[in-house]
Amino acid sequence: MSVRIETDTVTYQKTVLPCGLRVVTETIPSVRSVAVGLWVDVGSRDEAEEEAGITHFIEHMVFKGTERRRTHQIAQRIEYVGGYLNAFTTKEHTCYYVRVLDEYLDRALDTLIDLAFRPRFPEREIEKEKEVILEEMKMYEDTPDEYIFDLFEELVYAGHPLGRPIVGREETVRSFTRAMLLDFMARHYTPDRMVLAAAGRLRHERVVALTERLLRGVAPRPTNNRQRQPVPAYRPGERIERRSVQQAHLVLGGRGYDLHHPRRAALTVLNTLLGGGMSSRLNQNIRERYGYCYNIYSFVNLHADVGDWGVYMGTDPRRVARAEQLIRRELERLVQEPVGRRVLTHAKNQVKGTLMLGQENMSSRMMRLGRQELYFGRYYSLDEALQEADRVTAEEVQAVARELFAEQPYSKVVLLPE
Structure with a gap:
């Protein structure tokens, strides 16, 4: 073929x-x-x-x-x-x-x-x-x-x-x-x-x-009909550990979308808005406004049949409770208020710019090729990816926020100094 x-x-x-x-x-x-x-x-x-x-x-x-x-x-x-x-x-x-x-x-x-x-x-x-x-x-x-x-x-x-x-x-x-x-x-x-x-x-x-x-001499083998273990239903949890650290470390999050989810692009835009850079809401409102941390960001992991999302922050142990409150407030804001047109445009431009800049590196292009073939069995051109980001609407972003932030409880991990 x-x-x-x-x-x-x-x-x-x-x-x-x-x-x-x-x-x-x-x-x-x-x-x-x-x-x-x-x-x-x-x-x-x-x-x-x-x-x-x-x-x-x-x-x-x-x-x-x-x-x-x-x-x-x-x-x-x-x-x-x-x-x-x-x-x-x-x-x-x-x-x-x-x-x-x-x-x-x-x-x-x-x-x-x-x-x-x-x-x-x-x-x-x-x-x-x-x-x-x-x-x-x-x-x-x-x-x-x-x-x-x-x-x-x-x-x-x-x-x-x-x-x-x-x-x-x-x-x-x-x-x-x-x-x-x-x-x-x-x-x-x-x-x-x-x-x-x-x-x-x-x-x-x-x-x-x-x-x-x-590969001369390597014979085809019967297709390996692997059955991956299904992922159990999500049950939120909390874990607090004390370790030999100077800072407190916090991750707050939950289950997300898989790689094939129709709102995958909207989730990427939402993640960029929330914690995807210096201009993100988490960085501007918690680091810049309050000075509570040096490092704060949101993340998304997409697997073949499941995914997860979360927010990470390192802060002074005395500020953990207040910092968590501020993070939850930003999540709630995305649930309750539609994103403005200009803000949405900026986030989409950021997503598209990251995609395009990555294509100037041959290793990044190869990585994208390999993942596309493994997960989708097809080629996604850069134009197709850019169009997918362009089609994201404020309503989709808010719908994703409601599904992930409002309709499921969070899991939380905190590392505290001994």
């Missing part, structure tokens, strides 16, 4: 290889670099209880040597030509990515496919990496403005894998064996659940030909 879409400046193409892997590209002739990502449709929410953290652990371990290269050779292969190689794991997918000059495209593809299809998982490296991951856990716990989000998700998705930290738990990480890693990869790293996304100065036909050559 092959798809081609052309605009004035970009050519998008998609090809499904015989083994089932999808190749999606954006050709941008005006640049001299390419960003390539190998996406795997598996994240921490796909783990069994005893596997918590294994997706993230595998993402680390593939860099510890493949059938063709040792650890230092993997990094050197990209860095010695001025490129950048990294990876990340989310709740729903894993991505290995490279950015290089366009003349090294074949090297980038070769490296990524080697990592995902031919890791060795040396026993000695597995034991060493366990200690690395445990140190990573401690790092997060020592960073309250990150750790608090793990506690918040644990409340919002109580009893579900989405509520677990991506890095897992100490007892599960210590239990991982080479056989467990290989078994998990065999179940989830199948070509039909992979997307190769590339953006920059490239020819789609060459990317396809190189990828096919590198």
Whole structure:
């Protein structure tokens, strides 16, 4: 199967290889670099209880040597030509990515496919990496403005894998064996659940030909009919912890929309209005007017079948109650009062500007390509995204505020100094 879409400046193409892997590209002739990502449709929410953290652990371990290269050779292969190689794991997918000059495209593809299809998982490296991951856990716990989000998700998705930290738990990480890693990869790293996304100065036909050559011998596997665990009904909760911190940290929020929700664009505009920058209502009314905080913002997380929203703030412990009152007042204001036309226009311009500026970076374009294919199985052009934002009305924004802020109780997490 092959798809081609052309605009004035970009050519998008998609090809499904015989083994089932999808190749999606954006050709941008005006640049001299390419960003390539190998996406795997598996994240921490796909783990069994005893596997918590294994997706993230595998993402680390593939860099510890493949059938063709040792650890230092993997990094050197990209860095010695001025490129950048990294990876990340989310709740729903894993991505290995490279950015290089366009003349090294074949090297980038070769490296990524080697990592995902031919890791060795040396026993000695597995034991060493366990200690690395445990140190990573401690790092997060020592960073309250990150750790608090793990506690918040644990409340919002109580009893579900989405509520677990991506890095897992100490007892599960210590239990991982080479056989467990290989078994998990065999179940989830199948070509039909992979997307190769590339953006920059490239020819789609060459990317396809190189990828096919590198995957020679990889046979298609039966479609993996994965059934993700359904998310239970939302039950609000509250958690207050005392830790060795100087500031109090607060997150207030609840369940939101999924990625396919028809009001997704209106939620993005609402989030921008509420806490999406220095001109947002939270920043202007709580930081600038009262001086209660240095950092305050709102956030939205959109997953395939569910989502969440919230407000984060760090403040003096004596001001937590008053600050929470002020946040709730801003939320109530959005429920009760329609947004003015000029304010709405400014918020939509901010959303559109962020979208357009992001497209000037090849890595951002590649990330957008990969996510679109994984979640929607299709290409959303920049014009389509801009039009979606333009269509948002004040009535839609208020309707979203009522659904999320007024029709469900909030969950709350507070970290206080010991």
